[in-house]
Amino acid sequence: MPLAAHAASVPVVVDDAKCIAAKGCTVCVDVCPLDVLAIDLVRGSAFMKYDECWYCMPCEVDCPTGAVTVNIPYLLR
């Protein structure tokens, strides 16, 4: 069966202005228990790649620059 591209809003937002991924930081990506964050090498910042979030918050709490905000996933809000 062919696959469709499925769009979804993601609950975790990264402030590009604060993110220091370009300097080598990967803390949020490292700590996420569901492994749903990644670094966008072109933009030089972290982003939520998969909509599979437990809204647990290590990404936000451990980010050294306060760039991450965890929102409650829309379906639960």
Added chain:
Amino acid sequence: MNAPVTETLEADVLVIGGGTGGPMAAIRAKEANPHLRVVLLEKANVKRSGAISMGMDGLNNAVIPGYATPEQYVKEITIANDGIVQQKPLLAYANGSYDMIRYLDKLDVKFEKDGAGDYAVRKVHHMGTYVLPMPQGHHVKKVLYRQLRRLRIGVVNRYMATRLLTTRDGRIGGAIGVNTRTSEFLVIRAKTVVLTCGAAGRLGLPASGYLFGTYENAANCGDGHAMAYHAGAALANLECYQINPLIKDYNGPSCAYVTGPFGGYTANNKGNRFIECDYWSGQMMLEFWRELESGNGPVFLNMTHLAPETIGEIETILHSNERPSRGRFHARRGTDYRQRMVEMHISEIGFCAGHSASGVWVDERAQTTVPGLYAAGDMASVPHNYMLGAFVNGAIAGEEAARFCAEVDLPEADGAAVAAEQDRVLAPTRRGDGLTPFEVEYKTRRLVNDYLAPPKITAKMRIAQERFAEIRDDLGALVARDPHELMRALEVQSILDCADMAAAASLFRTESRWGFYHYRIDYPETDNDDWFCHTLLSRDADGRMRHRKHAVDPYVVPVDATEMTAYQKLRIVPAEAAE
């Protein structure tokens, strides 16, 4: 994806799952014998993995001298679990509880103490006093991680174990794992394996419909249960589901264990209490469900009557530890504990001994039925063991594994088994189109809700089995476009295994027991003549599920018949309810 790259590792003690019990098993194995090669394998990152990822609000089951004795605790859990317990492992836990608290205290885990420096234990259970708050419990993982580093334990993050290896004579031989970011293979030959993969928490679908909006850490999808099953280990009482009373939609604890000692309570839509005790048990859940279904639903957690300072204190705990996004959830909906009761709901089903009673069968030494294989925490069969149980039983498993290492040689890896597993694991990467892990998981879990969630009905559970068999055929069409999707494609296979086990185990026990957890409409009565026993499920030589009854061992702590019914009288009769 390219041909699989395979790394190999050797270990004396391989611990799979680095959440709560796993790190403690590794630590204690290494402390028992510093010469051992101890490897801790984790699907996520040990720094922030598992149920206690963000910390914990308190110990739910601390047995502390002056407040409770090990015998009292064993009695309480025996009664809460309708008598179907192995008391020896419960007693081993209870006896180890206080030493573990002091050990954690020494490592710098902070527990609430009174002015005299004694532990400030609170009463939440029906009978005894066992809850020790941890208002600063957000640093538990840091403390564990520091100790792992200190002891130089080998930590392997971002590898998901997929199958256990066994030797020809049926002993444990190691495990196979796959990297969740590169799909690299890892074959670990090991003398002993400790399984600490947590609950099967992605079994039912949360009412919100969001696959990852589970009660349990969503990384815990039942891989441990599935691996143990395929290795031939017995699993106990899987029909005794985990079902919890949770904040509606948010699906996290509200949490009665925190708020109860301050005066919060579970109420119906009239603001009245309807249960005497908020400790989570099958009986409590049955009353909760009845209230939800009645004209008195929904059910709420009421704190509106508490003093503002008390509520402030509760907020500090609930909104900073354990599930800190609770505060955000309430804020968006305008729920202020001072003014509005918190709407509660019933969780999806899962397997979790931590809160309920089912899991991989272990004895008081954390041994499974496979020699050299140990299990602890939410996935092992010691009932109601919560966080402290994961620590104590993890420690027992680690120490026992360390001891067993001295008796055996390092087994060779079974090449044919490794090759077959590589084929199974990589199959979804070899297809260009087909079914996505997301849709197969969604459908499986939706069917779990439709047909397996209590009240259980024989005809519905049989339909579930037919649908699951169809999905099993569909697994041959699973497609994974990157290593992350491959992890999800493997997880859905564990989820389907657990769904099949839940159906089979529930059909086997033809009675009702454990309140709502195993409430069968066709067999509404508890039948002590035929079913006062454990049920064990395992895989026979032909790969089919086999069931057997296993007698409850004679109690080491006697419980008399009059006490046995204490948890069956949780409903408050209306005359008293009008407070």
